[in-house]
Amino acid sequence: MFKILSKKEASPGVYFMEVEAPRIAKKAKAGQFIVLRVDDNGERIPLTIADYNSESGSVLLVFQVIGATTTELAALNVGDSILDFVGPLGQPSEIKNFGTVAVIGGGIGVAPTYPIAKAMKEAGNKVIAIMGAKTKDILIMEDKMRSVVDEVVITTDDGSYGIKGFVTNGIQSLVDRGEKLDQVTAIGPVIMMKSVVDATRDLKIKTVVSLNPVMVDGTGMCGGCRVMVDGKMKFACVDGPEFDGHKVDFKDLMNRQKMYRDEETVAKDHICHIGLGV
Amino acid sequence: MAVSMKKHEMPAQDPKVRRKNFNEVALGYDEETAVAEANRCLHCKVPKCMEGCPVQVHIPEFIEKIKTREFDEAISIIKETNSLPAVCGRVCPQENQCEKHCVLGIKGESVAIGRLERFAADTFMLKNKEVQPIKYADDAKKVAIIGAGPAGLTCAGDLAHKGYKVTIFEALHKAGGVLSYGIPEFRLPKDKVVAREIENIEKLGVKIEVNSVVGRLYTVDELMEEEGFSAVFIGTGAGLPRFQGIPGENLNGVYSANEFLTRCNLMKAYDFPNNLTPITEGKKVAVIGGGNVAMDAARTALRLGADEVSIVYRRSMQELPARREEVEHAKEEGVDFKILINPTEVIGDDKGWVKGLKCVRMELGEADASGRRRPKAIEGSEFTLDVETVIVAIGTGPNPIISNTTKGLDTDNHGHIIADEKTLATSKPGVYAGGDIVTGAATVILAMGAGRTAAKSIDEYLKK
Numbered sequence: 115m116f117k118i119l120s121k122k123e124a125s126p127g128v129y130f131m132e133v134e135a136p137r138i139a140k141k142a143k144a145g146q147f148i149v150l151r152v153d154d155n156g157e158r159i160p161l162t163i164a165d166y167n168s169e170s171g172s173v174l175l176v177f178q179v180i181g182a183t184t185t186e187l188a189a190l191n192v193g194d195s196i197l198d199f200v201g202p203l204g205q206p207s208e209i210k211n212f213g214t215v216a217v218i219g220g221g222i223g224v225a226p227t228y229p230i231a232k233a234m235k236e237a238g239n240k241v242i243a244i245m246g247a248k249t250k251d252i253l254i255m256e257d258k259m260r261s262v263v264d265e266v267v268i269t270t271d272d273g274s275y276g277i278k279g280f281v282t283n284g285i286q287s288l289v290d291r292g293e294k295l296d297q298v299t300a301i302g303p304v305i306m307m308k309s310v311v312d313a314t315r316d317l318k319i320k321t322v323v324s325l326n327p328v329m330v331d332g333t334g335m336c337g338g339c340r341v342m343v344d345g346k347m348k349f350a351c352v353d354g355p356e357f358d359g360h361k362v363d364f365k366d367l368m369n370r371q372k373m374y375r376d377e378e379t380v381a382k383d384h385i386c387h388i389g390l391g392v
Numbered sequence: 393m394a395v396s397m398k399k400h401e402m403p404a405q406d407p408k409v410r411r412k413n414f415n416e417v418a419l420g421y422d423e424e425t426a427v428a429e430a431n432r433c434l435h436c437k438v439p440k441c442m443e444g445c446p447v448q449v450h451i452p453e454f455i456e457k458i459k460t461r462e463f464d465e466a467i468s469i470i471k472e473t474n475s476l477p478a479v480c481g482r483v484c485p486q487e488n489q490c491e492k493h494c495v496l497g498i499k500g501e502s503v504a505i506g507r508l509e510r511f512a513a514d515t516f517m518l519k520n521k522e523v524q525p526i527k528y529a530d531d532a533k534k535v536a537i538i539g540a541g542p543a544g545l546t547c548a549g550d551l552a553h554k555g556y557k558v559t560i561f562e563a564l565h566k567a568g569g570v571l572s573y574g575i576p577e578f579r580l581p582k583d584k585v586v587a588r589e590i591e592n593i594e595k596l597g598v599k600i601e602v603n604s605v606v607g608r609l610y611t612v613d614e615l616m617e618e619e620g621f622s623a624v625f626i627g628t629g630a631g632l633p634r635f636q637g638i639p640g641e642n643l644n645g646v647y648s649a650n651e652f653l654t655r656c657n658l659m660k661a662y663d664f665p666n667n668l669t670p671i672t673e674g675k676k677v678a679v680i681g682g683g684n685v686a687m688d689a690a691r692t693a694l695r696l697g698a699d700e701v702s703i704v705y706r707r708s709m710q711e712l713p714a715r716r717e718e719v720e721h722a723k724e725e726g727v728d729f730k731i732l733i734n735p736t737e738v739i740g741d742d743k744g745w746v747k748g749l750k751c752v753r754m755e756l757g758e759a760d761a762s763g764r765r766r767p768k769a770i771e772g773s774e775f776t777l778d779v780e781t782v783i784v785a786i787g788t789g790p791n792p793i794i795s796n797t798t799k800g801l802d803t804d805n806h807g808h809i810i811a812d813e814k815t816l817a818t819s820k821p822g823v824y825a826g827g828d829i830v831t832g833a834a835t836v837i838l839a840m841g842a843g844r845t846a847a848k849s850i851d852e853y854l855k856k
Contacts, residue, residue: 377670
């Protein structure tokens with residue numbers, strides 16, 4: 115059992131949750147994820163690690179309530195426990211001194227970019243974080259990110275904060291002022307990562323994306339997380355989750371993300387109906 | 393008294409009923425049938441049956457005890473060499489092992505050794521007999537086992553009996569490996585059999601740490617250098633599923649058998665949404681492949697509610713690698729065998745879901761390296777099967793996590809760990825490996841045999 119040490123609703127439906135998992139906290143590296151199962155009837159879902167602290171023995175998760183499992187997770191409180199918590203899974207991010215690096219997060223995708231930004235800075239890079247949100251109120255982790263990077267560029271869809279537009283407008287603003295980016299890491303909704311990749315392809319900037327396809331075991335057994343990269347079948351759980359964004363078949367990925375859309379609604383209704391929901 | 397040339401039949405659920413439920417198909421012998429079957433054993437002076445058993449169960453001796461109705465003694469004899477008798481009695485391919493060597497099999501049917509083993513194991517379980525914990529010496533050495541599947545559990549049981557303190561690290565949330573995630577309930581009941589067998593091993597004093605992915609949470613080196621383990625056995629089992637590499641395999645509605653069976657068995661997707669893991673299945677299902685896993689997937693698909701389930705296999709019935717019993721059970725339940733047919737493309741609709749499986753008819757040519765006749769496509773014989781779900785059951789490759797994170801551990805060019813055939817020692821001192829991670833996909837009993845061999849080698853290594 116893995117105890118919940120803290121819980122905070124950062125914006126409506128978006129939660130920060132620290133989970134006690136000392137061994138995972140000790141071994142985790144930027145870019146890795148965990149798989150959790152809330153209780154004995156639960157499904158296994160992957161969540162990217164948003165931060166880890168080997169001293170307090172905790173792993174930080176940031177999640178948005180979307181389906182049944184995130185609804186169940188949000189209903190848990192400090193002191194409650196998660197039944198199964200496995201990790202750290204996946205290959206860590208490649209961290210070295212690339213020069214100038216842009217770390218791009220969209221929505222709750224900002225969370226997993228934080229440990230990458232921090233590690234990139236520690237490796238000697240000039241790190242610029244581009245953080246995107248629909249509107250100012252739901253932007254997460256701004257202060258935390260500012261404390262580890264050289265510069266923060268904020269974009270909001272409605273223009274309520276920072277540049278009006280998408281994270282791609284953030285990239286453009288850097289290019290326009292003559293910033294030379296040596297590497298980009300982008301994490302967020304698939305459609306956002308695809309837009310970033312389309313933009314950086316023309317700019318010839320190497321771009322890493324972190325994929326979060328459907329997984330069951332998350333340890334290299336089921337094959338559910340297969341993605342096409344450079345025309346070859348890869349498995350996000352053991353070969354990824356990070357891949358060269360210019361080689362990812364996003365059309366294929368987006369189609370596979372839809373596989374359980376109907377079932378997700380049924381499961382969420384079921385959870386709300388039996389009273390476990392928030 | 394003349395010995396009957398035929399085995400005693402084992403009662404089974406009616407095919408029409410069972411194709412719609414997940415309860416166990418084969419129901420096991422009752423006491424009288426078991427004793428009568430045991431009486432068929434001739435007790436050969438030089439028993440051949442044991443030669444066929446990868447864990448060398450003392451077959452004639454336990455059968456003798458069934459004859460005399462000393463069932464406790466029968467199971468004790470089996471357990472001397474087999475940690476999972478209720479499992480083996482159900483899923484071993486006895487026809488290719490012990491029963492293949494039985495003298496009675498020359499002119500008639502061999503003694504039903506597997507069914508008798510199952511009877512002895514089930515009788516023991518029904519009595520709720522307590523397993524006696526082992527008393528460990530204070531300075532007993534610690535051994536780490538990676539993977540709580542058939543190889544790991546067997547190795548753990550044997551090492552515990554030899555006085556070693558064993559911890560099994562299991563990646564999933566439940567022990568059992570393929571016994572839990574792969575083989576379906578209707579062939580191997582999870583609570584009644586698998587959980588009980590695992591409990592029995594735990595009662596010996598073996599610790600099982602679930603949710604522990606070695607290579608990530610601990611490396612093999614850390615286990616040995618920091619966690620105090622004197623030796624390690626790697627029994628991580630089957631890894632990533634293989635696909636054919638034909639167009640359309642990423643369409644929605646295409647599953648690997650690993651994923652399909654894991655969702656259903658381990659995650660209980662058949663009881664969605666009470667269990668939250670979903671599974672989607674159309675009314676018409678094609679399963680590609682002809683092994684036991686393909687049979688399991690096809691029969692599971694029926695039970696999940698499919699109207700039509702086909703096995704699509706590129707060779708003929710003669711080459712089909714699944715056990716005959718499984719094939720017969722599948723046929724009785726209504727699985728259609730489309731043989732000498734090879735899929736060439738999964739066809740999708742405009743929403744990205746499977747709507748058909750394009751195939752070509754095959755004929756058998758010359759024998760290949762495996763001795764089986766090589767299938768080749770018949771030109772112009774293409775056709776499309778109307779299906780909404782495709783399950784790919786053509787085997788698995790090795791899991792890369794341990795080999796990628798362990799220095800000095802040699803693998804072959806497929807990524808399987810290289811282990812000495814006799815001792816199962818790897819290139820890394822103190823580290824042994826066996827089961828599917830070494831051999832590629834094989835059977836439960838071969839993995840168990842490897843677990844036994846490794847336990848023996850580890851004992852010798854640690855006594856040096």
